[in-house]
Amino acid sequence: MNFIGLFNKAVGTTHSRLCIGLDPEVNLLPLSVKNKKRSLFLFNKTIIDATHDLVCAYKPNSAFYESSGAGGILELKMTCDYIKKNYPKILIFLDAKRADIGNTNRHYVEYAFGYLGVDAITLHPYLGEEGIAPFLERSNKGCIILCRTSNPGAREFQNLKVDGTLLYQTVAKQVAQKWNSRKNCMLVVGATYPSEMKEIRKLAPNVPFLIPGIGAQGGDLEASITAGIDSRGGGIVIAVSRTVLYTSGSGDFALAARKKAKELRDQIDEIIQRLS
Amino acid sequence: MNFIGLFNKAVGTTHSRLCIGLDPEVNLLPLSVKNKKRSLFLFNKTIIDATHDLVCAYKPNSAFYESSGAGGILELKMTCDYIKKNYPKILIFLDAKRADIGNTNRHYVEYAFGYLGVDAITLHPYLGEEGIAPFLERSNKGCIILCRTSNPGAREFQNLKVDGTLLYQTVAKQVAQKWNSRKNCMLVVGATYPSEMKEIRKLAPNVPFLIPGIGAQGGDLEASITAGIDSRGGGIVIAVSRTVLYTSGSGDFALAARKKAKELRDQIDEIIQRLS
Numbered sequence: 001m002n003f004i005g006l007f008n009k010a011v012g013t014t015h016s017r018l019c020i021g022l023d024p025e026v027n028l029l030p031l032s033v034k035n036k037k038r039s040l041f042l043f044n045k046t047i048i049d050a051t052h053d054l055v056c057a058y059k060p061n062s063a064f065y066e067s068s069g070a071g072g073i074l075e076l077k078m079t080c081d082y083i084k085k086n087y088p089k090i091l092i093f094l095d096a097k098r099a100d101i102g103n104t105n106r107h108y109v110e111y112a113f114g115y116l117g118v119d120a121i122t123l124h125p126y127l128g129e130e131g132i133a134p135f136l137e138r139s140n141k142g143c144i145i146l147c148r149t150s151n152p153g154a155r156e157f158q159n160l161k162v163d164g165t166l167l168y169q170t171v172a173k174q175v176a177q178k179w180n181s182r183k184n185c186m187l188v189v190g191a192t193y194p195s196e197m198k199e200i201r202k203l204a205p206n207v208p209f210l211i212p213g214i215g216a217q218g219g220d221l222e223a224s225i226t227a228g229i230d231s232r233g234g235g236i237v238i239a240v241s242r243t244v245l246y247t248s249g250s251g252d253f254a255l256a257a258r259k260k261a262k263e264l265r266d267q268i269d270e271i272i273q274r275l276s
Numbered sequence: 277m278n279f280i281g282l283f284n285k286a287v288g289t290t291h292s293r294l295c296i297g298l299d300p301e302v303n304l305l306p307l308s309v310k311n312k313k314r315s316l317f318l319f320n321k322t323i324i325d326a327t328h329d330l331v332c333a334y335k336p337n338s339a340f341y342e343s344s345g346a347g348g349i350l351e352l353k354m355t356c357d358y359i360k361k362n363y364p365k366i367l368i369f370l371d372a373k374r375a376d377i378g379n380t381n382r383h384y385v386e387y388a389f390g391y392l393g394v395d396a397i398t399l400h401p402y403l404g405e406e407g408i409a410p411f412l413e414r415s416n417k418g419c420i421i422l423c424r425t426s427n428p429g430a431r432e433f434q435n436l437k438v439d440g441t442l443l444y445q446t447v448a449k450q451v452a453q454k455w456n457s458r459k460n461c462m463l464v465v466g467a468t469y470p471s472e473m474k475e476i477r478k479l480a481p482n483v484p485f486l487i488p489g490i491g492a493q494g495g496d497l498e499a500s501i502t503a504g505i506d507s508r509g510g511g512i513v514i515a516v517s518r519t520v521l522y523t524s525g526s527g528d529f530a531l532a533a534r535k536k537a538k539e540l541r542d543q544i545d546e547i548i549q550r551l552s
Contacts, residue, residue: 063383070350101427107339130429151377153406
């Protein structure tokens with residue numbers, strides 16, 4: 001099955017369009033976890049066990065593990081292995097924002113799809129389709145291409161006017177019309193720009209969106225879903241991390257995370273029901 | 277001292293504008309190394325010991341270590357530690373092509389400048405200056421921004437026309453006029469496009485270029501140096517990896533690498549002398 005098929009299947013079986021980012025910040029971890037061995041993994045495991053019936057995907061961000069060096073990477077692998085073993089219906093998106101020339105990308109492919117065994121990876125578009133071919137060739141693995149990111153300074157390049165359209169629109173068009181020929185691409189479209197998301201949906205009607213920027217970054221859930229939903233009432237997944245992970249900084253953090261995740265999952269559901 | 281100062285100092289003390297990429301491919305390693313423990317580090321150490329008096333910088337590419345997981349990252353750290361301890365005049369450029377939103381970039385900063393302790397890192401421009409601010413703020417550490425990459429498909433986005441100039445030119449201008457305010461930026465400009473490099477030099481007269489693409493990728497050394505050299509006869513560093521690392525696949529690989537590196541270092545020198 002191609003990746004978009006796997007994505008739709010995961011949404012169908014989990015009844016959720018929520019993705020929780022597993023971005024453990026050592027200095028934000030609850031005391032009950034912070035001083036233990038393998039605290040990043042332990043924190044993730046607790047969050048995963050508390051939320052596994054509420055999400056279609058987990059999205060660990062590689063940076064949060066790389067900062068702890070080789071030990072951090074091991075805890076990232078332990079996290080991925082834990083999800084695959086215990087909750088095999090849930091997808092894993094590696095947020096790594098990679099892209100290099102071809103022979104180097106083969107190594108990133110091995111890191112993501114071999115060593116960690118994740119289902120998809122986020123990628124920079126700047127080197128073009130040829131550069132990221134080693135990722136695109138894996139039809140059952142997802143390539144989640146940065147299109148319109150959620151950060152305040154994203155417009156510096158992404159909103160440059162290119163032959164009458166904006167650069168992020170050109171990225172959306174290329175991905176929709178060319179890169180997605182194996183039906184394994186998604187686009188990252190930040191919740192902080194719903195009107196731009198609406199334009200991107202027109203340009204890429206069949207490409208699912210990964211939507212970060214709800215919560216800590218200020219994006220509006222209803223506006224984002226309204227702008228991003230496709231003609232079949234799907235094609236989106238909402239990614240949150242800080243909002244869920246650090247709702248409570250004390251011993252009840254897992255319960256608090258579950259409560260917040262359930263609230264979000266239900267809100268997403270309710271908005272989609274209303275729109276359809 | 278700012279990073280460009282450190283870069284010029286390294287070139288001055290090492291009398292070299294050659295940078296060797298430390299990109300160990302397990303299946304290309306000589307048999308004498310391949311089956312040993314910590315073979316990536318062992319290969320690097322042998323190459324470093326054989327070439328340390330011929331280079332101003334080493335450039336390990338993170339991907340080639342990530343593909344071996346946590347153990348690979350440890351060997352990357354061992355490599356960086358080995359260079360810093362034994363050859364402190366030589367800079368280390370981490371080729372990692374990172375860039376994420378601000379709070380995530382703080383973790384990549386920690387990975388590169390904290391854990392590995394390198395002097396500079398390669399970065400994608402797509403998220404804009406605000407996104408990579410955590411890197412730019414470190415004036416004594418280098419931000420090597422992808423401008424015109426050496427891969428055949430680079431033009432898909434990099435050569436799009438943006439308000440009369442091409443996207444890679446806009447990146448060059450932004451870096452030269454804004455991002456480089458702390459004198460700690462460089463630009464990646466592939467040797468495979470000397471005429472485009474000449475344009476970039478005009479737009480960014482004071483930003484050093486990291487020039488990959490000589491050798492395996494087919495770039496021409498003389499044309500690249502002629503196009504990239506700045507008005508003071510400097511501002512460039514030539515990056516090679518496969519050409520030097522795998523000149524010989526057998527027991528004499530270190531000697532063969534040294535011979536090739538010396539040849540390149542001398543050629544670069546000779547061309548610069550002739551041009552000045």
